[in-house]
Amino acid sequence: MTGEPGRPDTVVQLLDRVRRGDASASSELLPLIYEELRGLAQSIFRAQNPGHTLQPTVLVHDAFVRLVQSDVQLEGSRHFYAVAAKAMRQILTDHARARHAQKRGGEWARVTISDRAVSGGEFGDVDVLDLEEAMEDLARLNPRHAQLVELRFYGGLTIEEAAEELGVSRQTAVNDWTMARAWLRRELSRGREG
Amino acid sequence: MTANRYERMNELLVQALERRAAERDDFLVASCGDDVELLAELRELVAHSTAEEDDAFSESRLARKRSLVGEALSRGLSRGEEMGGALAEPTRVGAYRVVEKIGEGGSGIVFRAAAGDGADVALKVLRTPEASTKALRRFRRECQILEQLDHPGIVRILDWGVGEAETAVGSFTLPYLAMEFIDGRTVPRWIAEDAPTLGERVALAAGVADALAHAHAVGVLHRDLKPGNVLVEADGRPRVLDFGAAVMRSIEEEESGTRLTGTGQIIGTMAYMAPEQVAGDSSLVDAQTDIYALGALLYEMISGEPPHDLEGLSLLASIRRIREEDPRPLKKVAPGCPRSLAALVQRALARRPRDRHADLRALARDLRARRW
Numbered sequence: 001m002t003g004e005p006g007r008p009d010t011v012v013q014l015l016d017r018v019r020r021g022d023a024s025a026s027s028e029l030l031p032l033i034y035e036e037l038r039g040l041a042q043s044i045f046r047a048q049n050p051g052h053t054l055q056p057t058v059l060v061h062d063a064f065v066r067l068v069q070s071d072v073q074l075e076g077s078r079h080f081y082a083v084a085a086k087a088m089r090q091i092l093t094d095h096a097r098a099r100h101a102q103k104r105g106g107e108w109a110r111v112t113i114s115d116r117a118v119s120g121g122e123f124g125d126v127d128v129l130d131l132e133e134a135m136e137d138l139a140r141l142n143p144r145h146a147q148l149v150e151l152r153f154y155g156g157l158t159i160e161e162a163a164e165e166l167g168v169s170r171q172t173a174v175n176d177w178t179m180a181r182a183w184l185r186r187e188l189s190r191g192r193e194g
Numbered sequence: 195m196t197a198n199r200y201e202r203m204n205e206l207l208v209q210a211l212e213r214r215a216a217e218r219d220d221f222l223v224a225s226c227g228d229d230v231e232l233l234a235e236l237r238e239l240v241a242h243s244t245a246e247e248d249d250a251f252s253e254s255r256l257a258r259k260r261s262l263v264g265e266a267l268s269r270g271l272s273r274g275e276e277m278g279g280a281l282a283e284p285t286r287v288g289a290y291r292v293v294e295k296i297g298e299g300g301s302g303i304v305f306r307a308a309a310g311d312g313a314d315v316a317l318k319v320l321r322t323p324e325a326s327t328k329a330l331r332r333f334r335r336e337c338q339i340l341e342q343l344d345h346p347g348i349v350r351i352l353d354w355g356v357g358e359a360e361t362a363v364g365s366f367t368l369p370y371l372a373m374e375f376i377d378g379r380t381v382p383r384w385i386a387e388d389a390p391t392l393g394e395r396v397a398l399a400a401g402v403a404d405a406l407a408h409a410h411a412v413g414v415l416h417r418d419l420k421p422g423n424v425l426v427e428a429d430g431r432p433r434v435l436d437f438g439a440a441v442m443r444s445i446e447e448e449e450s451g452t453r454l455t456g457t458g459q460i461i462g463t464m465a466y467m468a469p470e471q472v473a474g475d476s477s478l479v480d481a482q483t484d485i486y487a488l489g490a491l492l493y494e495m496i497s498g499e500p501p502h503d504l505e506g507l508s509l510l511a512s513i514r515r516i517r518e519e520d521p522r523p524l525k526k527v528a529p530g531c532p533r534s535l536a537a538l539v540q541r542a543l544a545r546r547p548r549d550r551h552a553d554l555r556a557l558a559r560d561l562r563a564r565r566w
Contacts, residue, residue: 015271029270029271032270032271033266033267033269033270033271034270035270036265036266036267036269036270037263037266037270039266040262040263040265040266080267081260081263081264081267084263084266084267085263088263126249126250140197141195141196141197141200142197142200142201142204152256153250153251153256153259154259155259155260155263156256156257156258156259156260156261156262156263156264157260158256158260175204175208176204178207178208178211178243179200179203179204179207179208179239181242181243181251182207182239182240182242182243183200183203183239184251185242185247185249185251186235186238186239186242189242
């Protein structure tokens with residue numbers, strides 16, 4: 001509901017709104033980063049297969065640094081990472097579901113066993129579908145804990161950023177994270193045993 | 195497991211971890227009492243918290259994830275800049291070729307688009323591709339409800355679904371809704387350009403009342419009627435748009451809480467909202483609320499101004515004014531308005547829903563009872 005009707009905000013205007021703490025501007029930028037996140041998700045899946053190692057080169061583009069992290073950087077980029085976290089969760093889960101369905105559909109020959117678990121450095125050896133199931137249970141037990149895990153696990157937000165995004169104190173976020181992480185580790189280890 | 199038990203486990207886990215490793219188990223044994231299951235679970239949780247697990251939840255992995263996501267964000271943004279700074283809009287959605295953007299609202303963007311056979315449609319697409327399963331379920335449910343509306347005064351739904359949207363920065367899967375393309379003007383433009391007579395304005399309002407009465411008969415409320423949501427066709431007949439906020443009364447009863455998505459959106463339509471609607475309790479919103487909105491529409495069509503002057507007021511002050519004060523007397527804002535018409539409009543705008551007209555058919559009848 002901003003800008004003139006018929007004339008979308010430009011990327012620069014949206015980034016300015018993000019920097020001023022307008023969370024809705026972050027999600028309007030999502031189409032721009034969606035393909036990139038999808039590429040990232042694919043590379044995470046591929047990282048499993050020998051010969052396709054994920055290159056975790058830190059190449060933070062100067063445009064991003066200049067536009068987002070220039071002045072009140074944390075406030076703005078935090079929202080943006082939070083949006084990315086939500087998108088990553090959706091993309092990874094959809095992707096994993098699609099692969100799962102493909103395998104069950106009899107096209108097993110095209111999918112290697114190692115595709116099942118999304119391993120590859122950053123995601124450890126967590127099975128995305130098991131995690132999604134556990135996250136849905138967690139959201140029933142404590143929605144804030146599930147949100148915290150979404151921000152940290154899928155978006156890589158720090159404890160401090162996640163605390164601000166959720167509007168809680170750092171100590172609360174630390175306690176929440178302690179419990180949520182232990183609970184998920186336990187759920188996921190049980191899942192594998194069963 | 196229940197939320198309470200999870201909460202209890204959280205407290206004990208945090209307290210246990212604050213103690214020295216050697217004291218933890220004694221603390222847990224003392225705290226759990228007879229609940230051996232709780233004790234066993236907590237021991238597991240303590241083990242998962244203290245082991246130096248280098249898994250996906252470890253801080254070093256999270257930090258690497260952050261830099262990967264950061265890279266993706268920066269690549270996407272710089273690509274956006276290269277494209278001349280404007281955000282990408284779809285050139286095609288499913289089977290529809292996008293022609294031009296014609297509007298934008300809280301929930302999505304509306305384009306004029308061409309269907310496979312070349313016919314014009316108004317295509318509404320959700321703004322972002324992040325729709326959750328829950329949001330999609332709600333979208334489907336709303337479309338199914340809207341499909342039931344069949345009235346010459348209501349814009350018809352032609353097709354809906356989830357389609358691939360092609361843009362300059364890639365393709366996304368987006369929910370879309372294709373409606374009849376109406377070659378009409380919004381009420382404010384119609385008034386500004388044609389300067390219709392009072393009789394023509396009242397006749398238009400009566401037509402809107404007919405359309406809303408049909409919707410109410412099938413159980414759909416509009417909830418967001420305002421001058422921009424009514425199009426006037428070349429022959430002067432109204433077409434009501436954007437039943438997007440509409441939900442079946444039965445569903446409404448099941449779910450509580452306001453469905454307005456953001457502060458900005460509330461402010462945008464506030465001037466046409468009934469006192470019970472700004473209360474934020476959607477269980478109070480019923481057919482009477484649409485009667486109020488129609489009264490507000492008529493008030494503005496007659497006087498050129500909305501019933502309440504909310505200019506410069508904060509959200510809270512606006513809510514208070516709508517709830518606690520009567521609208522400015524219509525005769526004062528529009529001295530030329532016949533007394534009986536002003537009384538009719540004031541009645542539709544009554545603060546207590548039961549003081550308004552019994553239903554929209556009654557209101558339409560009153561509007562047509564004489565020549566204004």
